[in-house]
Amino acid sequence: MDKPRLLDQVRDALRVRHYSLRTEATYIQWIKRFILFHGKRHPLEMGEQEITAFLTHLAVDKHVSPSTQNQALAAILFLYKEVLARELDWMEDIVRAKRTERIPEVMSPEQVRRLLDQLEGTHQLMARLIYGTGMRLMEAVRLRVRDVDFHYRQITVRNGKGNKDRVTVLPGLLFEPLKAHMARVKALHEKDLADGFGHVYLPYALARKYPNAEREWGWQYVFPASTRSTDPRSGAVRRHHVFEQNLQRAIKQAVMNLGLPGRVSTHTLRHSFATHLLEGGSDIRTVQELLGHADVKTTMIYTHVLQRGGRGVMSPLDRL
Incomplete structure (x- = not known):
């Protein structure tokens, strides 16, 4: 029996853990973008340097918000930890974007x-x-x-x-x-x-x-x-x-x-x-x-x- 494709493995892992359909779609989208950004290389061939490069691209070139950048990181770390079972020390050293603290908008x-x-x-x-x-x-x-x-x-x-x-x-x-x-x-x-x-x-x-x-x-x-x-x-x-x-x-x-x-x-x-x-x-x-x-x-x-x-x-x- 053929091994499921990578993104199908991601979907299965998300559903086993009862992630919502919304989160599933978001994580799949970020993992796709990460792989395409690095010329369709398999994630097992990449590591801390490639993840940092992708997050830098999102912040510098795409001007995404800190929360969006952290969302992308969460999807990629899920891929490595839960799907590829790749628990490496460098994962803890990945720098997360600092969220901007804003006073909420309130109506009278x-x-x-x-x-x-x-x-x-x-x-x-x-x-x-x-x-x-x-x-x-x-x-x-x-x-x-x-x-x-x-x-x-x-x-x-x-x-x-x-x-x-x-x-x-x-x-x-x-x-x-x-x-x-x-x-x-x-x-x-x-x-x-x-x-x-x-x-x-x-x-x-x-x-x-x-x-x-x-x-x-x-x-x-x-x-x-x-x-x-x-x-x-x-x-x-x-x-x-x-x-x-x-x-x-x-x-x-x-x-x-x-x-x-x-x-x-x-x-x-x-x-x-x-x-x-x-x-x-x-x-x-x-x-x-x-x-x-x-x-x-x-x-x-x-x-x-x-x-x-x-x-x-x-x-x-x-x-x-």
């Missing part, structure tokens, strides 16, 4: 209201949910019905950043619109079932462990796509979650219409959630838990946004 409550009012339908509901819960964009689009708890007024975020679960608050103002939305989604799911579909993607072989779960209402996405599509891994025809760029585009257009200053995006709503909680007197440890930050130092960055201009101290000029 009034700007948030104007932005949300500019949106319509499902886009408005999703944006309100992100601002009201502090969820990341992908956490919102991947939200399952079973993880919305109206009784305890909370949402369970599954497999968030760092593959961790957490609980965040469910705003009371969203009870009725969210229930109405989910009623429409349930009707759509029942139609899918009647048409012989109604299956949803389940992670970590849950579909094999619980054969009927993928058809159950509780496992369906709260924000499903408008059409069914073919799963690129299994080939199964399913209704996946909504395409996240749809909301990003809607918010971008709303920002242009309103003429809001700064770089406002879906993530700005999450930043605003954290900052407005702190402004309202919430404990920083509580905000840390709601956001899912592993270290409180990450949450501390929002304290720099409060009362901008010298971290809240009063300028001596204002005392004259």
